[in-house]
Amino acid sequence: KQEVTQIPAALSVPEGENLVLNCSFTDSAIYNLQWFRQDPGKGLTSLLLIQSSQREQTSGRLNASLDKSSGRSTLYIAASQPGDSATYLCAVSPRGSTLGRLYFGRGTQLTVWP
Amino acid sequence: SAVISQKPSRDICQRGTSLTIQCQVDSQVTMMFWYRQQPGQSLTLIATANQGSEATYESGFVIDKFPISRPNLTFSTLTVSNMSPEDSSIYLCSVRGRSGSETQYFGPGTRLLVL
Numbered sequence: 098k099q100e101v102t103q104i105p106a107a108l109s110v111p112e113g114e115n116l117v118l119n120c121s122f123t124d125s126a127i128y129n130l131q132w133f134r135q136d137p138g139k140g141l142t143s144l145l146l147i148q149s150s151q152r153e154q155t156s157g158r159l160n161a162s163l164d165k166s167s168g169r170s171t172l173y174i175a176a177s178q179p180g181d182s183a184t185y186l187c188a189v190s191p192r193g194s195t196l197g198r199l200y201f202g203r204g205t206q207l208t209v210w211p
Numbered sequence: 212s213a214v215i216s217q218k219p220s221r222d223i224c225q226r227g228t229s230l231t232i233q234c235q236v237d238s239q240v241t242m243m244f245w246y247r248q249q250p251g252q253s254l255t256l257i258a259t260a261n262q263g264s265e266a267t268y269e270s271g272f273v274i275d276k277f278p279i280s281r282p283n284l285t286f287s288t289l290t291v292s293n294m295s296p297e298d299s300s301i302y303l304c305s306v307r308g309r310s311g312s313e314t315q316y317f318g319p320g321t322r323l324l325v326l
Contacts, residue, residue: 119256133315138319140319184284201254
């Protein structure tokens with residue numbers, strides 16, 4: 098069974114810092130990996146999706162990388178802002194499984210203070 | 212993209228009762244997914260709901276406890292039956308994007324507290 102681990106569990110930084118959030122997974126046979134943001138009362142918002150054949154994806158200040166062979170992904174947040182405060186979740190879609198069946202990590206709770 | 216709404220947004224229930232959660236999507240989708248997020252835990256898939264067929268449950272989840280309906284391509288319900296405090300969680304409905312997209316979309320969740 099796929100296990101997804103996220104480090105650190107929580108992170109508190111001043112505004113403007115560049116951040117790296119880590120995600121690891123035990124089975125490299127995946128369709129894709131997604132990073133989500135979870136805000137209280139608002140469900141999950143998809144930030145980036147990386148196909149298994151890709152190495153990275155970028156959206157604005159966010160960059161996600163994928164090293165499938167080592168079972169690792171990182172989410173890089175540049176020039177963090179207080180509005181980035183949320184819980185960031187990593188999820189993988191296992192190959193051979195129905196797309197949409199995702200395995201999640203417990204998340205990294207990020208606080209960016211002014 | 213897909214816009215998903217859920218009802219209720221939160222509820223407080225008594226032990227032994229049941230609660231039905233509704234999920235409405237703004238477009239037709241083949242599969243809908245129900246996840247649970249217990250306090251301090253990661254999201255866990257409960258079941259996959261296909262229109263016109265029985266839902267497929269993950270290991271550890273059974274139809275008697277979590278019956279699901281899928282009457283059409285835009286709507287589904289999840290019932291949490293005979294509730295106990297261990298059922299206190301956030302329940303989320305999810306769909307994939309349109310054909311060709313693998314992005315996953317989630318509803319705002321239903322926060323359930325069982326006393």
